[in-house]
Amino acid sequence: MTLFDLNEGDSAEIVSINMDKLPKPMLTELLELGFFPGAKILLKTKSVILGKLICTLGGTTIGLRMKDGEAILLKTT
Amino acid sequence: MKEKNIYLVGNPNCGKTTLFNQLTGLTQKTGNFSGVTVEKKEGYISLPNIELKITDLPGTYGLGGIAEDKKIAYEVLLKRKEDEVVIYVLDALNLERGLQFLLQIIDMGAPTLVVLTMKDVLEKKRIQLDLEKLKQSLGLQIVLVNAKSGEGIAELKSLLAKEESFQKQKRLWKWDEKEESYLNSLKQKLKITTNEAEFFLTQSLKFLNGDPHLQDNRNLNQFPIETKELLSREIESKSFHFGYQEEMIHRSILIKKIISNSIFYPNVTKGGWEEKLDQIFLHPVFGFLCFFLLMGILFQSLFSFAEIPMDLIEGGITKLQDFTGSYLPDGPLRSLLVEGILGGVGSVVVFVPQIALLFLFIGVLEESGYLARASFLMDRLMGKFGLSGKSFIPLLSSAACAVPAILGTRTIENKSDRFTTIMVSPLIMCSARYPVYILIVGTVFSYPPIFGIFNVQGFVLFSMFFLGMAVSFTFALIFRKTVFKENASYFVMELPRYNLPSIKSLFFTVYGKVKSFLATAGQIILYISILLWFLSHFPAEYKDEVWKTSPIESSYIGRVGKVMEPAIAPLGFDWKIGISILTSFAAREVMVSTLAVLYGSEEEGEESESLRETLRADKKSDGSFVWTPLTGISLLLFFAFASQCMSTLAVTKKETGSLLWPTVQFLYMTTLAISTSFIVYQLGKILGFV
Numbered sequence: 042m043t044l045f046d047l048n049e050g051d052s053a054e055i056v057s058i059n060m061d062k063l064p065k066p067m068l069t070e071l072l073e074l075g076f077f078p079g080a081k082i083l084l085k086t087k088s089v090i091l092g093k094l095i096c097t098l099g100g101t102t103i104g105l106r107m108k109d110g111e112a113i114l115l116k117t118t
Numbered sequence: 119m120k121e122k123n124i125y126l127v128g129n130p131n132c133g134k135t136t137l138f139n140q141l142t143g144l145t146q147k148t149g150n151f152s153g154v155t156v157e158k159k160e161g162y163i164s165l166p167n168i169e170l171k172i173t174d175l176p177g178t179y180g181l182g183g184i185a186e187d188k189k190i191a192y193e194v195l196l197k198r199k200e201d202e203v204v205i206y207v208l209d210a211l212n213l214e215r216g217l218q219f220l221l222q223i224i225d226m227g228a229p230t231l232v233v234l235t236m237k238d239v240l241e242k243k244r245i246q247l248d249l250e251k252l253k254q255s256l257g258l259q260i261v262l263v264n265a266k267s268g269e270g271i272a273e274l275k276s277l278l279a280k281e282e283s284f285q286k287q288k289r290l291w292k293w294d295e296k297e298e299s300y301l302n303s304l305k306q307k308l309k310i311t312t313n314e315a316e317f318f319l320t321q322s323l324k325f326l327n328g329d330p331h332l333q334d335n336r337n338l339n340q341f342p343i344e345t346k347e348l349l350s351r352e353i354e355s356k357s358f359h360f361g362y363q364e365e366m367i368h369r370s371i372l373i374k375k376i377i378s379n380s381i382f383y384p385n386v387t388k389g390g391w392e393e394k395l396d397q398i399f400l401h402p403v404f405g406f407l408c409f410f411l412l413m414g415i416l417f418q419s420l421f422s423f424a425e426i427p428m429d430l431i432e433g434g435i436t437k438l439q440d441f442t443g444s445y446l447p448d449g450p451l452r453s454l455l456v457e458g459i460l461g462g463v464g465s466v467v468v469f470v471p472q473i474a475l476l477f478l479f480i481g482v483l484e485e486s487g488y489l490a491r492a493s494f495l496m497d498r499l500m501g502k503f504g505l506s507g508k509s510f511i512p513l514l515s516s517a518a519c520a521v522p523a524i525l526g527t528r529t530i531e532n533k534s535d536r537f538t539t540i541m542v543s544p545l546i547m548c549s550a551r552y553p554v555y556i557l558i559v560g561t562v563f564s565y566p567p568i569f570g571i572f573n574v575q576g577f578v579l580f581s582m583f584f585l586g587m588a589v590s591f592t593f594a595l596i597f598r599k600t601v602f603k604e605n606a607s608y609f610v611m612e613l614p615r616y617n618l619p620s621i622k623s624l625f626f627t628v629y630g631k632v633k634s635f636l637a638t639a640g641q642i643i644l645y646i647s648i649l650l651w652f653l654s655h656f657p658a659e660y661k662d663e664v665w666k667t668s669p670i671e672s673s674y675i676g677r678v679g680k681v682m683e684p685a686i687a688p689l690g691f692d693w694k695i696g697i698s699i700l701t702s703f704a705a706r707e708v709m710v711s712t713l714a715v716l717y718g719s720e721e722e723g724e725e726s727e728s729l730r731e732t733l734r735a736d737k738k739s740d741g742s743f744v745w746t747p748l749t750g751i752s753l754l755l756f757f758a759f760a761s762q763c764m765s766t767l768a769v770t771k772k773e774t775g776s777l778l779w780p781t782v783q784f785l786y787m788t789t790l791a792i793s794t795s796f797i798v799y800q801l802g803k804i805l806g807f808v
Contacts, residue, residue: 060330066531067608069331069362073179074612075215077366090402092498095613099214102396102613104494109608 042117044084044094044110052083053115062112075099076113121169124278125194127223128207129216130177131487131614133235135159136265137207138174139626141275146630165279172205176528180219181226182331182362186528195226203229203284210236210247210262211615213381217373218366220256221290225320227313229284230258233274237264239615243383251380257287266620288313291372293365297358308345323360326353331362392616399491409492413583416479418576427471435464449665450658454651462647462711470632473549476518477631478624485619489514490611497609503591504598506532506607509539513590516546517583520766522631524773534602538594540773541783544766545590545759547583550706554757555582557710561730562750586758593786646708650675650701654715670716689756689792690749690799692738699756706762746808752799760791 047053055078060068075098076082085102086095094110096103128134139146142161159174175194176187195204206223208216223230240247253260261277263270277283292298301320310316321337326349338346353360398404439456446452483489489511497507508530516523520543527543530536547555559578653675655667670676678700679693686696694716702709717732736744761767767780774780 064532064608065330067610069182070179070531070610072331072363072366073182073215073218074610075218077363077370079367079370086396086400088400088402090498091400091495092501093494095396095400100212101215102615103610104400104613105610106497106608109610 042115044082044096044113044115045107047082047084047115049084049087051117052081053117055080055082056114056116059112059114063109067109071113074103075101081118082113082115120167121171123199123202124170124172125198125202125204125228126172126174126207127191127195127204127219128177129179129209129212129219131612132177132207132209132212132216133265134177134207135174136620136623137233137235137263138172139620139623140265140268140271142172143626144629146626163275163278165275168279170278178219179215181222185531195223195228198226198228203231205278206230206232208232208234208260210234210240210245211243213377214370214373217376218369221369221372224256224258224287225289225313226317227286229286231277231283231285232256232258232260234260234262235265237262237269238267246382248380248382252376255376255380256290258285259283266618266623286313289316291369293368294359297360297364300352300356300358304349308341320360322349323353323358324362324365326350327358327360329361395616396491396613399488400495405491405495409495412483412488414580416476418573418580419475419479424471424475428468431468431470432464435460435467439464450655450667453655453667454648457715458647458651459644461714462650462708463644467636468553470636472552473518474628474632476549477628480515480518481624481627482619484511485617485623487614487616490613494611494613500591501607501609503595504607505535505538505591505594506530506609507611508609509535509594512539512543513546513587516543516548516590518631519548519550520544520546520763521769524766524769527773532607534598534604535607537774537779538597538602540770541597541779542590542594544761544763544783544787545586545593547579547586547758548706548763550763551582551757552579553707553710554702555579555754557713557730557733558750558754558757561733561745562747582754582758589759589790646701646705647711650708650712650715653678675716688800689795690746690752692736692744694736695744695749695753699760699762703760703762703764705764706757709757742808748799748802748807751802752795755798756791756795758791759787759794761787 042053044053055076057078058068058071058076063071080098082096082098084094084096086093087107088095089107092107093104094107096105126134126138138159138161141163145162147160161172161174163170163172173194175191178188178191181192181195198204204223206220208220220230220232234247234249234252247262249260249262259277261270261274263274265271293301301316301323304310304319305316308319310319318337318340321332322335322341324332325335325338338349341349399408439460442460443452443456446455480489483492492514493507493510495507496510500507500510509527512523512526512530515526523543523546524540527536527539530539555578556575559575563574563578654670654673656674658665658667660666667673668676671680675697676693679697682696682700683693686692686699691699694713697716698709698712701712713733714729717729717736733745734743738744761784767784770780770783771777
């Protein structure tokens, strides 16, 4: 399952990030924002019109594009 | 007296700049880091027996970033001198991410003092923090402050004076067993004892391990050839996992332990006012409505609120001119001082209230946390033009001035996005265009307020702002599809907590920006005013003890204007407008003072009714009026697109590191300005407008 597949209000644990699907600089940025294996993530909003996901992890609210959410692999806890 | 250098380090949105403003007040200076144009903010604190110089480093989430400003934080810390220390600003509500970066600073071997901010929010949210336990876990001195109110600042200042407040700490986290024992054996073999040397060693191992986040080998190059060869062999033969990702995972295990021991959250009920605000501001419909409403309020208030202080300043300048004039005998010196220098510089000083208001408004949007939401909202729209939402903040701040906006593109990691944003930023309506627009609109569209409250000028400005936005987006797409095709853009952004902006912090921001506006724009205008005064009064002769200056038509500049008139007539401009365009190529604001000089008006300034009336009454040789609505529109469009700002071209050269891009910028903007004015004027004439 990916972050894109998660339902609004659900949380899961990050398993890995598919490096091939993302530009390299974005990967570093994701890691520094807390997107690393083992981190718990909660999907707050999925806005199809804006093409965005809003999630919280480690006390921070982060917005990213829906298609990039497909590169973040999760397992439900 | 001893001087000590301190670096202020921390994540973005952690309260670092507010703390910097609290600590340094009016002693701040801005400049650039040596060799690059990333803004450096420095301030001084004088304490008994010691002078502290604090450098505010750009906020970053870690040492792995590739954006220009983030790289600077890494470079500065890497090249830190032995006696230079770090104040690490840690957001108490974002401990997990803040500690990740703090542990990286510790690994580098920097003596560090931790300042924990958001004391007020901790109390409000009833989060209990065991400061002693946190101090023990990190082995560092920690001060809890409320950067906004200044609570805890006195204690912090007293600690800053003491050497022992800044402590070095050994690496607190551990790699996996295999990597850790290999690292220890290497340290023994290479006789590595300090944190700094261990940091270089692990960076080298990460590089040799092919870590995608660390692609430079300068750490490895610090070791002798034999060591480099040994490390390469070992890393190749054994499968180690030295990497940024592994490092983060191991640090995070430690961080979770530290946090569970020292911070206790109450049962928080979800759905507070912040979430409700997000539901509105990030809504695909209401979010955009709010944004347009905010922009509308901004442009209306620029007129309603700025008018009174502008009138006062203008009155003051006139009095100063009268005063100076009354003490000097009639002649060139008096004319130069009163009309040239005071008149020219005065026409810029008059915009200070509007510029201050504009920066205040953008500052409030930024500090409150709204600006990040606006770029989130705009990302999809920007994506249609090949950019990401991150380009939105620089583009919006171009509404104040393209120079800081271009400097602000350093936060954009993607090079193609960054260069495109730099190229199109000057198309956004900036504050230097206001006086020109006000003068033109006031001259050719003089209407009373609609319903008695809505200013027509405000509406025109609002639409000129959107015209600028639309054209800059269109050109962004052209650049992205042609010159800057590489690198797909991406968007990931923290949506910071909503915050009430700190008045003190806003004051220092606005004060600093206005000061630099006056220093840079003011200087150009002073030189041009003097030059213009000379060219418009000379040749002159001294006859019968009286200076006789030339009438404007036969002055040096008048002759130039007459020569260029046939070339600009198809745009609807006469020779006087032509001269004002010529002089305003260095800075747009000069157009107003040029016209004032050329039309021989007594009063200068865009609010001057006499100048507007003189313009309205001016006729061409065939008897028709020069300043018609059609000429006005043509001139408005010319000023909307022409590249009339030396500072912007200079900053584009600095930021792109090449003369090519400012040349392209100048050429495409000037071509756009001339062709638009030509088409609109000629089309208007064919359709029967005057």
